[in-house]
Amino acid sequence: EAGVAQSPRYKIIEKRQSVAFWCNPISGHATLYWYQQILGQGPKLLIQFQNNGVVDDSQLPKDRFSAERLKGVDSTLKIQPAKLEDSAVYLCASSSIVGLNTEAFFGQGTRLTVV
Amino acid sequence: AQTVTQSQPEMSVQEAETVTLSCTYDTSENNYYLFWYKQPPSRQMILVIRQEAYKQQNATENRFSVNFQKAAKSFSLKISDSQLGDTAMYFCALRNYGQNFVFGPGTRLSVLP
Numbered sequence: 259e260a261g262v263a264q265s266p267r268y269k270i271i272e273k274r275q276s277v278a279f280w281c282n283p284i285s286g287h288a289t290l291y292w293y294q295q296i297l298g299q300g301p302k303l304l305i306q307f308q309n310n311g312v313v314d315d316s317q318l319p320k321d322r323f324s325a326e327r328l329k330g331v332d333s334t335l336k337i338q339p340a341k342l343e344d345s346a347v348y349l350c351a352s353s354s355i356v357g358l359n360t361e362a363f364f365g366q367g368t369r370l371t372v373v
Numbered sequence: 374a375q376t377v378t379q380s381q382p383e384m385s386v387q388e389a390e391t392v393t394l395s396c397t398y399d400t401s402e403n404n405y406y407l408f409w410y411k412q413p414p415s416r417q418m419i420l421v422i423r424q425e426a427y428k429q430q431n432a433t434e435n436r437f438s439v440n441f442q443k444a445a446k447s448f449s450l451k452i453s454d455s456q457l458g459d460t461a462m463y464f465c466a467l468r469n470y471g472q473n474f475v476f477g478p479g480t481r482l483s484v485l486p
Contacts, residue, residue, distance in 0.1 A: 300464050300476035314473055359406050359425060362474055364418035
């Protein structure tokens, strides 16, 4: 079974530029998460999708971050314009909808550096 | 709001010894799950063990076991016979009914030869 795929693995941009990250979840997983992990901290949820609908985006800075999950499969997270404090690892995860005990499967993340 | 606290930023243990990582949490829900995830330098988070809040019996997975104290809202991870490959960041996570995972700040574990 293929895991959660993310690209790119690394990205360096200047502040005020835009950037996009892509995630392909495990086949059949209805729930998709985007997490931001700042160095030395635990992952913080940015947005949660169930199929192609948003379940929770309360911590997404909507003035600069946007995300979509067209057709309920892969997803794109965009930052425009980027700030220095956006430097972090962006993790995508997916899980099936069966129950509370189902684990989230994570991708390897994209390390973003904003200079 | 759900919160997860890990009070040990860093720990070290000698190879083959036992180590315990602490986690406390807060939630107003009665139905939830607790997880420990491992994040090696490759960055990919891997599930170590999970515990259902309704089960009093502590979960065990090979060398990994938990001590779940529901009243105290405590969920510690014990690693027995530590191996060099256990070196990683360990995150405690709470999953509430809304299916969102809330993570703690992590504990960096170093296994020393």
